[in-house]
Amino acid sequence: MGKPKIIVLGAGLGGTIAAYEIKAAVKDKAEVMTVSDSETxxxxxxxxxxxxxxxxxxxxxxxxPxxxxxxxxGFTAVGAKRVHPVEKRIELNDGTFIDYDYLVIATGPDLAFDEIDGLGPHGGHTVSVCQTAHAVAAADQFDAFCGNPGPIVVGAVQAASCFGPAYEFALILDTELRKRKIRDKVPMTFVTSEPYIGHLGLDGVGDTKGLLESEMRNRHIKWITNAKVAKVDPGxxxxxxxxEDGAVKRTHDLPFGFSMMLPAFRGVPAVRGIEGLTNPRGFIIVDKHQRNPAFPDIFALGVCVAIPPTGPTPVPVGVPKTGFMIESMVTAIAANLGAIVEGRDANAEATWNAVCLADFGDGGVAFVAQPQIPPRNVNWSxxxxxxxxxxxxxxxxxxxxVRKGxxxxFYEKLALHVMGIRKLRL
Structure with a gap:
């Protein structure tokens, strides 16, 4: 009988470090391979x-590579077309199949721009910073905008579960526009599905509400909360x-010359709609050991994991999966797979803590939440x-x-640095 084969599906922030940590945990007792849709x-x-x-x-x-x-x-960038959990195999985009003994799903999300008419960089009227290629295209549009400045709209749509980058980008834009000496020509509005500024899908952390509201006021950025984007027309x-009752109380037609709106997320097509594996949005269902109850040979981590919201809100708001939380999932899965290949029980649990550095170009806000979902032992910003x-x-x-494998x-050390000395010595 050969060595068990562990496949990591995805090579983003979570998948890449998962491959490294799993390999270190299982050593030569199992074969580890990563399946991605990109070599980068x-x-x-x-x-x-x-x-x-x-x-x-x-x-x-x-x-x-x-x-x-x-x-x-092992590594392939052919990409996965479909996971077949009953057969314990992955169908790749070139029509070939890879069998596995254990699968770690770390795909990240599918970006649901198509759920709102006119949203997104592919045939829509807004830009994105969700992928690096999107950000490159956004830079070209921003340069053109600066030659003919006008209003800017930035934010996150209904059912979004990632809000930090929206705040970052709005305030980075403010910093860059001031550097270009055209900020006075650019009215800015922040549009978010959050019930209040600084909610972040986490019901706030420390005083994120006060800190972020203060930043927005100081930088002359107006905001609309409990917002649903009905559609986006050109400009x-x-x-x-x-x-609060869920009824529409006001409508806004916001003109813009440049706009970045974070979309809602859903599970990727390779896993979406598999009974027992995913919820209705296509996110992977896991237990406290990051293991799928229906298919115990499948683990999952990161943005693709199903997590219920922190509580009801007038407009749907998802829970973010921050870097510290993802890293704790990685560590738990690596420990569990290390135990399994040695014939022991998989008992490790992720801590699901959060640390975030939201950069504003000339300042920023940091927060630490332990655990990420309230009530918390640490609630600091x-x-x-x-x-x-x-x-x-x-x-x-x-x-x-990442370059050294x-x-x-790292995130736990980052949290201690941030709370302790408020700077990193790297």
Whole structure:
């Protein structure tokens, strides 16, 4: 009987470090392989910088095949067409199949731009920072906009579960427009499905409500909360502002010359609609050990995991899966697979803590939530120029970690640095 085969599906922030940590945990007792649709790892948290040309895409990307080869991890960039959990195999985009003994799903989300007419970079009228290629296209549009400035609309639509990058991008735009000395020509509006500024899908962390409201006021950015985007026409966003009872209390027709709106997420087509594996949105159902109850040979981590909202809101709001939370899922899965290949029980659980550095170009807000979903043991937030410097240090550290194939967890150390000395020494 040969070694068990572990497949990691996805090579983003979660999938890449999962492959490294799982390989370190199982050593030579199992074969580890990664299936991705690209040979390139992109550091997604830096995409807002790419969209204003503070970073070139090559600076935040890593060519994965040589790193995986060095770590003796198999790799293909053909991409997955469909997971067949009953047969324990993955159908690839070229029509071939790969069998597995254990599967770790780390695909990230499918971006549901199509759920709102006119939304998104592919045939729509808004840009995106969800993918690095989107951010590159956004930079071109932003340059053109600066030659003929006008209103800007930034935010996150109904059912979005990722809000930090929307705040970051709005405030980074403010910083860049001031650098270009055209901020006075650009009215800005922040449109969000959150019930209040700083909710973040987490019912706030520390004083994120006060900190972010203060930033928006100081930078002359108006906002609309409890907002549903009805549709987007060229140069006009149609927004419904919802009351506490769920009824539309006001409508807004917001003109814009440039707009970035984060979409709702859903599971990728390769897994969506598989009974027992996913919920109705296509997210993977897992237990406290990151294991799917219907198919116990499947684990999942990151944005593709199903997590219920923190509570009811007038407009649907999802829960973000932040880097610390994802890393804790990775560590738990690696420990569980290490135990399984040695014939022991898989008992490790993820901590699901959160640490976030939201950069505003010349400052920022940091928060730490332990656990991510309230009630919490740690509920902390702070702001200052040190956050911008910390984000730069974090980017350098994490990219170095990916390039070297290092499996050492980092986010817990980041949280301690942020809460303790408020700066990183990297």
């Amino acid at each position: 790892y992109s550091f997604v948290p830096s995409n807002p910088w790419v969209a204003v040309r503070w970073r070139e895409p090559e600076a935040i990307q890593v060519h994965l 040589p790193v995986f080869a060095k770590k003796k991890i 006009v966003m149609h927004v419904e502002e919802v009351g 702070a702001s200052g120029k040190w956050v911008h410097l910390a984000k730069i240090g974090f980017e350098k550290y994490f990219l170095r970690k 290092e499996s050492e967890p």
